[in-house]
Amino acid sequence: MIFTKEEFKAKVEEIQSQSWYRNPIGFGLARVDRGQKNPEKILQATFPVVNWEENYGSAAVFLNALKEAGAAVDTTKTELVCEVSDAFVESCIETFRPYIPEAKGEEHKNVQVLSQLASLPLSSGLNADNFKVVFIFEDAVVESVEAAYLKLYALSSGKAKLRSLNLNGIFGALHNCAWTGSTPIELDWLRENEIALKLSNKYPEITMVDKFPRFLSHVIPADNTRILETSKVRFGAQLAAGTTVMPGAAYINFNAGTEGVVMVEGRISSSAVVGAGSDVGGGASILGVLSGTDGVPVSIGENTLLGANSCTGTAIGDGCILDAGVTILPGTKITLSEKAVAAIQEINPDKEIKPLMRGMDFLGVNGVHFRQNSVNGQIIAMRSTREIKLNADLH
Amino acid sequence: MIFTKEEFKAKVEEIQSQSWYRNPIGFGLARVDRGQKNPEKILQATFPVVNWEENYGSAAVFLNALKEAGAAVDTTKTELVCEVSDAFVESCIETFRPYIPEAKGEEHKNVQVLSQLASLPLSSGLNADNFKVVFIFEDAVVESVEAAYLKLYALSSGKAKLRSLNLNGIFGALHNCAWTGSTPIELDWLRENEIALKLSNKYPEITMVDKFPRFLSHVIPADNTRILETSKVRFGAQLAAGTTVMPGAAYINFNAGTEGVVMVEGRISSSAVVGAGSDVGGGASILGVLSGTDGVPVSIGENTLLGANSCTGTAIGDGCILDAGVTILPGTKITLSEKAVAAIQEINPDKEIKPLMRGMDFLGVNGVHFRQNSVNGQIIAMRSTREIKLNADLH
Amino acid sequence: MIFTKEEFKAKVEEIQSQSWYRNPIGFGLARVDRGQKNPEKILQATFPVVNWEENYGSAAVFLNALKEAGAAVDTTKTELVCEVSDAFVESCIETFRPYIPEAKGEEHKNVQVLSQLASLPLSSGLNADNFKVVFIFEDAVVESVEAAYLKLYALSSGKAKLRSLNLNGIFGALHNCAWTGSTPIELDWLRENEIALKLSNKYPEITMVDKFPRFLSHVIPADNTRILETSKVRFGAQLAAGTTVMPGAAYINFNAGTEGVVMVEGRISSSAVVGAGSDVGGGASILGVLSGTDGVPVSIGENTLLGANSCTGTAIGDGCILDAGVTILPGTKITLSEKAVAAIQEINPDKEIKPLMRGMDFLGVNGVHFRQNSVNGQIIAMRSTREIKLNADLH
Structure with a gap:
């Protein structure tokens, strides 16, 4: 029996030292929705708490409790999904005992989940067979619905970086x-x-x-984040605190999002990321890897303005302006005046700035204003008036 | 009394041979929503099953049962809407008797409706006066709410071809x-x-x-169809299996839609149709007959890509690309190089391809890539790289 | 005691003549939603009836009843928000007595509110502490949530003109x-x-x-107004009767809207106003004061067409056409042929029309068709074919 935190820590170490044991990348306990016609089909997994590269003590307790409860625990696979049984819950509660009194608010969330679960009748009614413990041991192709949700949670909660996870197989896994x-x-x-x-x-x-599902069905955003319509953000998107998503033409797909305070009135396609202080104007389109981007995920820098109905198929740096209605694809030919070459070169000393460049040549180039000359239709680049946080290393 | 399928068929033939009888184009039984203040106002009609140019035996049973139940059955009008009475239900059930045991799953759906209805208390409470039998005998101007819904069901279920029905009067009929x-x-x-x-x-x-109403309030899409937000598809739209409708700037109006696997991230206006394998990019606009199309409904061919924020006011063929941000209206002047004329002519031997064409001249022309030259602002057409299913007749 | 309308009027005059009394600009009685965690936080205020520069008799009754009920009534502040008590309700009912029998339908709506309130148990359960009387005495910076809602109601009900109210402080006031x-x-x-x-x-x-909140959570639109998706119109927007808001890329922000029958398929940013008979095409963007408009709120004239995916950052007159995909910002250089100068000058005798103008120079200029020449990429202006209601004073 575990009565003190020391005993708890010893127990965890003992579990972790066993040969079968392996720390998971991520884990959590989920309530699942099953098919109304085919109950073996998992339609959704809702995690009250997700752990991602953290809380290995709780992981050890969970895995040990599963083994004690007689579940088949194979940590050599990439994923593990087990039913939650009364025996599992009891075993966890016994081990977590010294932490139960202080498991409140932001403290010991996994313990809170177990305490809450212990108060529900698990073996009958609406709860029967509807809880799972889920582990990901290796960031491989997604196999189960539960692991798919765990990865989407890791992204949407901000615990895993955008584009950092292997999401292959996710469309096949989800129903x-x-x-x-x-x-x-x-x-x-x-x-x-x-x-x-x-x-x-x-x-x-x-x-x-x-x-x-939708982002807001699973994630509570920061106090200063606004999402004016739930359909506009898919689960798996990541919104830094202070992001605002307007309800006009905006959309943020999974594995895409923002890295700081960003106003989003346009589309951030899957794999696209927008830097802090930037503004995605009404109807602006940031293309995804599958359409018009030459397969390179598009990053938009910091403090950059994408004008209304503009379209971006290639990376744009910091402090840039893309005028309303202007499209820059990787192959777009962009003309620069002698003065523009000099001004842009000045703040981008390590880049090659030329009188005629392609859209893709602007990767990492800051302080550019992309326009269409309304007298002769030419797409041009000038020095923008937006502020750039200069990289001290370059000056 | 009807005990065998032979007796049923004989009964149907007997009904159909009567002088008053006329086969309907479409028919079905609907639950209606009535006005909270003015109950005589029909606000919506929900059909569990619609019949369109099919199941004439059931139509005969329904019409005969109405006559037997004392309803005024006038088949010389374009539409017929009758209240469902207990007598009507009983009469139908008696005639359908040999089919009742096998009316399950996909079999004998009209019989299923009647069986279900027979189990509801029709004369009181929530169901009283809320069921109607609806027939359309002629595809004329819409007169009743019920017939309007029946036509919209025919379109949205895919039983009637887009643009094939007379929808005049529908805005006047609906509240x-x-x-x-x-x-x-x-x-x-x-x-x-x-x-x-x-x-x-x-x-x-x-x-x-x-x-x-919205499409999803009345129609269950195919397993591989996705509609990421219900407001994006109006009832009366038609979505072929495999269509995906994204929640950014997409919208599909009534009497518009897709003919195969299509990705929809833009607007398909009323009367516009998009062919299989095509992609309507984020914010792309396919104009409707009322705005900028010279009154000709716009068809987009197969395997064609409309780039983000592009705009199409005229037909586009198969295997075409309209670059992101480019607008082609019927009167748009489009310039072709000598090489482009030759390459496009080669795959369109029966069309006249010239160095300067209007948007409307590209009707039926395949394999065209529409771009704006970013150096001189000229709208140009080139040979596209998209695959075209060549018409064997032309080669 | 008040038994006759004469006595009521005398009572109102007596109240209004008191030294503490001041007529409010707007007032009303609201049900409030309180924080689930912090009940002192007002999350929303729902007004069944709003009064704006009208019904000063009811205002006097309300203010007097508050004083009688012991509330602190300070009319020297810009706003006043008081709890509704049983004593307040009783006092109002006593004074309104002669109007109670005829307070039905469109008559005496404030009296209806009080009668309805008198029938609810105010001191316990769901209603306790959830009703407020709200007054605005001066159109100053917004301080309370309740006053913020009252101003938004004034705008959305059409009782206050768009752009006419001081909305500073509203983002700070609302949670x-x-x-x-x-x-x-x-x-x-x-x-x-x-x-x-x-x-x-x-x-x-x-x-x-x-x-x-959303517009439709608080306001009932006119019979011929359509809003195909509630998220598309923010509370504080104003929609003239006959406006249609489509669900594709449309959005109408607070303090923005329409002045007559308008089709809205694009974005009307905060502070932008669109005239009667105009059409905001699919994905068209009318910029707000904070982005690309030089800080001047954009007005679109009457009977003007903004094509699909067009973008407007400056005022456009009556009877104009902005072609699909064309962007006009304040600084956009626009070229006019000799013929165009003459034709546009003819219908705009008091404006200076020149061969090269900026977007901002078209303020108040009617009958212009803005296009991009598809052969040379030039943005040009021609005489439009849209009808203009000519100003008789000019001819």
């Missing part, structure tokens, strides 16, 4: 569902019950059909 | 309502009850104000 | 909340209860995170 609010419904179940539901006026209000 | 989810509310009722509802904290959550 | 439909939730409360809510499957469906 396409009809959603009524945050609840997924199997399309087949809906089809089978369409007549009865419609005649009895009980047909659910379907708010979307997709494999991914 | 503008406030909607809370899938439930329509009379605006006048809301006004009359605003004070009481607001003070008692029972004011409904209004999700939209429109004459048309 | 950023998670919203489930029309109900605001404190983000902190959500954080504190995340584990329990998620494990018990009671986590609320969050539809947005913002400081402002």
Whole structure:
């Protein structure tokens, strides 16, 4: 029996020293939604707390409790998903005992989850078979719905960096569902019950059909973050504190997002990232790796303005302006005056600035104002008026 | 009394041979939502099953049952809408008897509707006067709300081809309502009850104000179709299996849609149709007949890419690319190099390809890449790199 | 005691003649939503009726009743917010007595509010401390949430002109909340209860995170107005009867809107106003004072067409056309042919029309068609074909 924190730590060390043991990259306990027609189909996994490269003590307790409860614990695989049993919960609670009194607010969130779970009747009713413990031991191709959700949580909670995770296989793992609010419904179940539901006026209000849920169904944003319409941010996106997402033409896909205070009125496609202080204007499009970007994920620098209805298919540096309505693709030919070459060269001493450049040549170039000359239609680059945090190393 | 399928068929033939009888183009049984203030106003009609140029045996049973139940059945009009009575239901059930045991899953859906209906108490409570049988005998100007919905169902279920139906009169037939989810509310009722509802904290959550409902309130899409936000597809749109509608700037209006696997991140205006394998980029606009198209509905061919924030006011062929940010209207002058003329002519032997063409001249021309030259602002056409399924007849 | 309308009027005059009394610019009675964690935080104020420069008799009754009920009534401040007590309600009802029988439908809405309130148990349960009387005596910087809502109501109900109110301080006054439909939730409360809510499957469906509610949560639009998706119109926007807001890329921010029948498929930024008969095409952007407009709020004239994906950063007159995809910023150089100068001059006799003008020079110029020449990329202006209601004074 564990009564003190010292005993707890000793227990954890003892578990971690066992040959079968392996620290997970990420883990957590989830409530799952099952198919209405095929209950073995997991439609969604909701994690109250996610652990990502942290809290290895709790991981050890969870894995040990699973083993004690008789679950098949194979840490040599890339993922592990186990049912939560009463025995597992009891074992965890016994080990966590010294932390239970102080598990409140921001303290010991995994212990809070277990305490809460211990108060629910797990073996019957709505809760039966609806809780899972999920581990990712290796950042490999996604296999289970539960691991897919754990990775999306890691991204959306900001615990894993955008573009840092292997998301291959995620479209294959997730099921396409009809959603009524945050609840997924199997399309087949809906089809089978369409007549009865419609005649009895009980047909659910379907708010979307997709494999991914929405960001706000799983994540609570920072106090100064605003998302004016939930459909505008897919789960798996990452929004730094202070980001505002407007409801016009905005959209932030999974594995895309912002790194600081950013105003988003346009599209940030999957794999695109926007730096702090930047502004994605109304209807502006930052292209994803699958369309018009030559396969290179697009990064937008800090304090850069993408004008309304502009389009970016290549990286843009810090302190830049892309005029409203202007499109810069990797192959776009951009003309610079002698004066522009000099002014841009001055603040980008390590880059080669020339009178005719392609969109892709501006990778890492700061302080550029991209415009279309309205007299002759030429796409030109000038020195922008936006402030740039100069890199001290260069001066 | 009908006991066998042979007797059923004989009965149907007997009905169909009567002088008053006429096969409907479409028919179905609907649950209706009535005005909260003016119950005679039909706000919405929900069909669990629609029949369009099919199932004439069920039509005969329905029409005969209405006559037997004493309803005024006039098949010389373009539409017929009758209340569902207990007598009607009983008569249908008696005639459908041999099919009732096998009416499950995809089999005999009209019989399923009647069986289900027979189990509901029709004469009182929530169901009273809320069911209608609806027939369209001629594709004329829309007169009733019920017939309007039946036509929209025919389009959205894919049973009628886009642009094939007469939808004149539909805006006059439908009532503008406030909607809370899938439930329509009379605006006048809301006004009359605003004070009481607001003070008692029972004011409904209004999700939209429109004459048309949303596609997902009535139609279950195919397993591989995705609609990431319900407001993005109006009822009356048609989405081929595999279509994805993103939540940024996308919108598909009624009588518009897709003919195959299509990615939709832009606007498909009413009357516009997009071919299989094509991609409507983020914020791309396909104009409708009422704005900038010279009144000709726009068709986009197969395997064609409309770039982000592009705009199309005229037909585009197969295997084309419209660059991000480029606008092609019917009158847009487009310049082709000698090489481009030759390359495009080669794959379009029956078209006249010239060094200077208008947007409208590209009707039926395949394999074109529309760009704006970023050095001189000229709108140009080149041979695209997209694959075209060549028409064997032309080679 | 007040028994007749004459006595009522005498009473009002008597109140108004007292030295402490001051007519408010606006006033009303609101139900408030309080913080789930911090009940002293007002998250939202819902007014069944707003008064703006009108109904001073009711204002006098309200202020007098507050004084009689012992509230601190200081009319020298810019705003006054008081709790509604039983004593206040009783006093109002006594004074309003002669109007109570006829307070129905459109008549005596303030009296209706009081009657309704008198029927609710105010001192306990859900209603306790949830009603406020709110006055604005001076159009100064916004201080309270309640006054912020009253101003937004004045704008959205059409009682105050767009841009006419001082909205400074409104972002500071309003709290950023998670919203489930029309109900605001404190983000902190959500954080504190995340584990329990998620494990018990009671986590609320969050539809947005913002400081402002949506227009349709507070305002009932005219019968011929359509808003196809509630997120597209922020509270504080103003929509003239007959306005249609489509769900693609449209958005109307607070303190922005329309002055007549307008089709809105694009963005109307805060402070922008669109005239009757105009059309904001799919994805068109009308810039706000904070981005690309030189700080001057943009007005779009009457019967003007902004094409799909166009962008406007400066005022556009009546009967103009901005072609799809064209951007006009204040500094955009626009070229006019000799013929165009003459034709535009003819209908704008008091303006200076020249062969080369800037976007900002077109302020108040009517009948202009802005295009990009597709052969040479030049932005040009021609005489448009749209009808202009000519100003009789000029001819």
